[in-house]
Amino acid sequence: MNITINTTVLPHLDPDESVAFYRDSLGFEVRSDVGSGTMRWIVVGPAAQPETSVLLAPPAADPGVTDEERRVIREMMAKGTYGWLLLAADDLDDTFQAVSAAGAEVVQEPTEQPYGARDCAFRDPAGNMIRIQERR
Template sequence: MNQGIEVVGLYVHDQDEALAFYVEKLGFRVHTDVGNGDYRWLTVQHPDQPSFQLGLFTPGPPVLDAATAQAVRAIVAKGAMPPLVLTVDDCRAAYARLLALGVEFTQEPVDRYGTVDAGFRDPSGNGWKMIQGRG
């Protein structure tokens, strides 16, 4: 039996705002954008990883009740979720490019562990580590 992870979900406050951030600033592309009543299934892909999707979902029905959804929104806004990791060829160049596009950085590029990394957030507060590949 073949198994694998195809979609990892990320909670966002506003799907349109998140979509603009991930497509226009990070260079992802839309994979799926379909609605079903009040629920919208929205996924994006990194152009170099076509078999993997990042789901941009708003907390709420049908997955979460209203009280839980509000609690999740508050946790995400505080940056309390574990960071996602984006690998890049040149961390300092990517930092300069994304900073110029208005990306909010929480950490400038730092040399450590034999590579360079930086930290940033998406508009909902989700944390990212951007790490230079060792190649």
């Protein structure tokens, strides 16, 4: 069996802020941007990995989602507990400096974790946790 990751989905609240974060702070390319206003579905990803993407989607856009469910989703997004993405970088310190200099909200500076990974963390404009591990 040969299974690969194609796309993962994260919610966004402000599509323009999300595009700026993923494009300008993380250096991802914008592959598509469909819809209008806040109802936009945006595909971004690292240029060197055209087979792997992140779909930034409006939260709870499905008409079957209740107002109460939307409220809970927004609360979880604000806490950074609804969606998160784990990335890897060869030089964590340089990556941390570049992303934080681009204005990203720092959650954790580069730290050696008790489970063996060295990583740092940011929040995207919607509150999603973005963790970056040092590639070993």
